[in-house]
Amino acid sequence: xxxxxxxxxxxxxxxxxxxxxxxxxxxxxxxxxxxxxxxxxxxxxxxxxxxxxxxxxxxxxxxxxxxxxxxxxxxxxxxxxxxxxxxxxxxxxxxxxxxxxxxxxxxxxxxxxxxxxxxxxxxxxxxxxxxxxxxxxxxxxxxxxxxxxxxxxxxxxxxxxxxxxxxxxxxxxxxxxxxxxxxxxxxxxxxxxxxxxxxxxxxxxxxxxxxxxxxxxxxxxxxxxxxxxxxxxxxxxxxxxxxxxxxxxxxxxxxxxxxxxxxxxxxxxxxxxxxxxxxxxxxxxxxxxxxxxxxxxxxxxxxxxxxxxxxxxxxxxxxxxxxxxxxxxxxxxxxxxxxxxxxxxxxxxxxxxxxxxxxxxxxxxxxxxxxxxxxxxxxxxxx
Numbered sequence: 001x002x003x004x005x006x007x008x009x010x011x012x013x014x015x016x017x018x019x020x021x022x023x024x025x026x027x028x029x030x031x032x033x034x035x036x037x038x039x040x041x042x043x044x045x046x047x048x049x050x051x052x053x054x055x056x057x058x059x060x061x062x063x064x065x066x067x068x069x070x071x072x073x074x075x076x077x078x079x080x081x082x083x084x085x086x087x088x089x090x091x092x093x094x095x096x097x098x099x100x101x102x103x104x105x106x107x108x109x110x111x112x113x114x115x116x117x118x119x120x121x122x123x124x125x126x127x128x129x130x131x132x133x134x135x136x137x138x139x140x141x142x143x144x145x146x147x148x149x150x151x152x153x154x155x156x157x158x159x160x161x162x163x164x165x166x167x168x169x170x171x172x173x174x175x176x177x178x179x180x181x182x183x184x185x186x187x188x189x190x191x192x193x194x195x196x197x198x199x200x201x202x203x204x205x206x207x208x209x210x211x212x213x214x215x216x217x218x219x220x221x222x223x224x225x226x227x228x229x230x231x232x233x234x235x236x237x238x239x240x241x242x243x244x245x246x247x248x249x250x251x252x253x254x255x256x257x258x259x260x261x262x263x264x265x266x267x268x269x270x271x272x273x274x275x276x277x278x279x280x281x282x283x284x285x286x287x288x289x290x291x292x293x294x295x296x297x298x299x300x301x302x303x304x305x306x307x308x309x310x311x312x313x314x315x316x317x318x319x320x321x322x323x324x325x326x327x328x329x330x331x332x333x334x335x336x337x338x339x340x341x342x343x344x345x346x347x348x349x350x351x352x353x354x355x356x357x358x359x360x361x362x363x364x365x366x367x368x369x370x371x372x373x374x375x376x377x378x379x380x381x382x383x
Contacts, residue, residue, distance in 0.1 A: 003039060003040055003041040003050075003069070004032070004034055004038065004040045004041070004053075005040070005041045005042075005043055006023075006028065006030075006032060006040055006041070006042050006043070006061065007029065007030070007043050007044075008023065008027065008028070008029070008042060008043065008044040009027070009029055009044070010044065010045050012027060012044050013044045013045050013047055015365065016042075016044050016047050016049060016063070017047060018364070018365035019363045019364070019365050019366065020063075020363070020365050020366055021062060021063045021064075021103045021108045021363065021366060022059045022061070022062060022063070022103075022108070022368070023042065023051070023059070023060050023061040023062075023063065024058060024059060024060065025057075025058050025059070025060040026058075027060075028060055032053070032060070034053045034055065035053075035055060036053065036054050036055040036056065036125075036126045036127045037052060037053070037054075037126070037127045037128075037129065037130040038052070038053040039051070039052060039053070039069045039070075040052075040053045040061060042061060042063065047066075048066060049063045049064075049065070049066050050063070050064055050065045050066070050067075050068060050069050050070070051063040051064055051108075052064065052108075052109075052127045052128060052130075053127060054125050054126065054127035055126075055127075056126060057125050057126075057127070059125070062103075062108035062109050062125070062127065062128070063108065064106070064107070064108065070131075071134075072134040072137060072138075075107065075131060075134040075135060075138050076134070076137065076138040076141060078100075078105055078106040078107050078138075079099075079100060079105075079107075079112075079135065079138035079139060079141075079142060080138070080141075080142055081105070081106070082099055082100045082101075082105040082106075082112075083099065083142045083143065085105075085359075085361070086099060086359055088358075089358075089359060092172070093170055093173070094170065094171055094172065094193075095114075095115070095116050095169045095170045095171075096113070096114065096115045096116070096169035096170070096171060096176070096178065096188055096190060097113070097114055097190055097193070097357075097359045098111065098112070098113050098114075098190050098191070098357075098359040098360055099112040099113060099114045099119065099139075099359075100112035100135075101359065101360045101361060101369075102124070102369075103362075103363060103366055103369050104360065104361035104362050104363060104366075104369055105361065107128075107131065107135070108128070109123060109124045109125045109127065109128035110122075110123055110124075110128050110131060110132075110135060111123075111124070112135065112139065113190060114143075115163070115167060115169050115178050115180060115188075116163075116167060116168070116169055117143075117144065117145055117146040117147070118145065118146055118147045118148070118149065118163040118167065118180060119139050119143075119145055119147075119148045119149070120148075120149045120150075120151055120155075120180055121135060121136070121139075121148065121149065121150050121151070121158070122150075122151045122152060123150075123152050129152075132150060132158070136148055136158055136159055140159070145159075145160060146160050146161050146163070147159065147160035147161045147162060147163055148160060149162075149163070149180055149181075155180065155181045163180050163181075165179050165181065166179070167179070167180065168249070169188070171193055171196075172193070172196075172197050172221075174220055174221065174224065174250055175246075175249050175250055176188065176215070176217070176220070176246050176249070177215070177242055177245055177246055177249065179242075182238070188215070188217065189214065189217060189284070190357065190359065190360075191324070191356035191357055191360050191372050192217065192218070192284065192322070192356075192357070192372070192374070193357045194354070194357045194358070195320075195322070195354055195357075195374045196217055196218050196220075196221040197221060198352065198354065198376075199218065199221060199222070199225075199282070199320055199376065200221040200222065200224060200225035201225060202225070202280065202318060202320075202376070203221070203222040203223075203225030203226055203227040203280065204225055204226035204227070205226060205227075205228055205279075206222075206227050206228060206278075206279035206280045206318075207227070207228050207229050207231075207278050207279050207280075208222050208227050208229070208230045208231070208278060208279065208280045208281070208282065209230075209231050209233065209271075209278040209280070209281045209282065209312065210222065210230055210231065210232045210233065210282045210284075211233050211264040211267075211268065211281065211282060211283050211284070211285070211309070212233070212234060212264055212283065212284045212285045212286065213232035213233055213234045213239070213243060213259070213282075213284075214234055214236075214239050214243075214284075215239050215242040215243050215246060216232050216239075216242070216243030216244075216246050216247065216259070218282050218284065218320075219232045219243060219247075219257065220243075220246050220247065220250060220252075222280075222282075223247060223250075223252050223257060224250070224252075227257075227280075229256060229257060230257040231257070231258055231259075231260060231278075232257065232258070232259045232260070233259075233260045233261075233262055233264050233267055234259075234261065234264075235261065235262065235263050235264070236261075237261045239259075240259040240261055243259050244259060264283075264285070264305070265304070265305060265308070268305070268308035268309055268311075268312055269308055271308075271312045272308055272311035272312050276312060277312055277313065277314045277317075278312055278313060278314065278317065279313075279314055279317045279318065280313075280317060280318040280319075280320065281309045281312060281313050281317070281318075281319050281320070282320045282321075283305060283306065283309055283319070283320070283321040283322060284322045285302075285305065285322075285323075285324075286324070287324050287325045287326075288301045288302065288323075288325050289325045289327045289328065291327065292327050294327070295325075295327040295328060298325050298327065298328055299328060299332060299336050302323060302325075302328070302333070302336050302340075303336050303339060303340045303343070306319070306321055306336070306337060306340040306341075307340045307343050307344050309321070310340060310341060310344050310346045310348070310379050311344050313379040315379070315380065315381055316378065316379070316380060317378070317379050318351075318376060318377070318378060318379065319348065319375075319376070319377050319379050320374070320375070320376045321337065321374075321375050321377070322372065322373060322374045322375070323372070323373045324371055324372050324373075325371070326368050326371035328373070329367070330353070330373050333373045333375070334350070334375070337350075337375065337377065341379070341382075342382070345381065345382050346379050346380065346381065346382055347379075347380045347381070347382050347383060348377040348378070348379055348380075349377055349378040349380060350375060350376075350377045351376045351377055351378060352375070352376040353373070353374065353375050353376075354374045355370050355372045355373065355374065356370070356371070356372040360372075
């Protein structure tokens with residue numbers, strides 16, 4: 001196979017050698033005119049890598065291998081390795097998890113989530129669409145699946161049966177409804193699984209406000225953890241009934257734990273003005289920045305959101321706050337929290353920090369892959 005060769009400046013050698021899987025378009029020393037999904041050889045000094053070219057994305061090349069142009073067998077090996085890595089989750093009875101996490105599992109731009117016997121593939125670039133058939137074959141070879149879906153600008157079936165709209169999965173002893181044809185992500189926020197379980201231990205006897213609740217994952221753990229009451233808030237009306245159904249499915253009374261359909265920013269401001277206070281507030285908003293250019297706007301929005309939540313937290317209460325915006329670093333997130341606390345006359349004492357669950361592995365030299373920040377802090381009056 002004759003490959004187009006892209007020569008990179010030597011200053012990129014260190015990041016390539018250490019395993020960073022992306023070559024940004026503005027790093028290219030030459031104009032390259034190739035159709036998307038073209039395999040290329042990248043050379044940087046003595047380093048050689050093989051990757052997929054993308055004609056449109058800011059990420060011009062996604063690097064896959066230092067040895068060969070990947071084929072179906074190569075993809076199958078990566079999928080099998082990813083399957084084996086998640087064995088501890090299956091041993092715990094967890095039936096919903098991320099089977100393939102793109103760059104972390106050696107298949108950049110491709111994500112696969114497993115829900116019971118159904119796999120959902122999601123691609124993040126036009127260039128990697130060419131890999132989907134190989135991925136489908138590899139998934140079927142690993143596990144006794146009933147169906148495989150593709151989520152990209154919509155959801156469609158690729159193989160097997162379509163999943164029921166009321167599919168039920170299990171997570172740390174809790175059961176949850178999942179509709180794989182609707183909603184956000186590929187069905188659940190799988191990256192927060194271990195953070196939900198961790199926070200459960202802090203919920204006994206507390207009145208809790210769960211903002212951006214979606215279908216109530218954090219709420220469900222909080223109720224099992226002994227919360228006196230959990231108020232769940234989300235702007236999407238269709239999530240309320242699913243959250244109530246999840247409580248009922250696990251033997252809890254949904255009437256004790258109300259669901260409010262409202263914009264969380266507005267509701268927090270209203271609660272703050274009305275003097276409504278909670279023992280624990282959970283903030284798990286969607287990403288607030290899609291590019292580096294919007295990073296500062298995202299930090300301002302996070303600041304406003306966390307200030308409002310701190311105003312609504314009882315003295316000595318807890319704030320569990322998260323960001324899934326990859327453009328915001330962990331240090332920038334901490335700095336924002338400190339500034340937000342100062343703005344409202346509070347002090348935030350950080351008790352715990354975490355990221356995404358283990359089914360979202362990240363190469364050590366790929367900070368973009370560790371996108372999730374989760375912080376639990378005690379909110380006190382400023383000294």
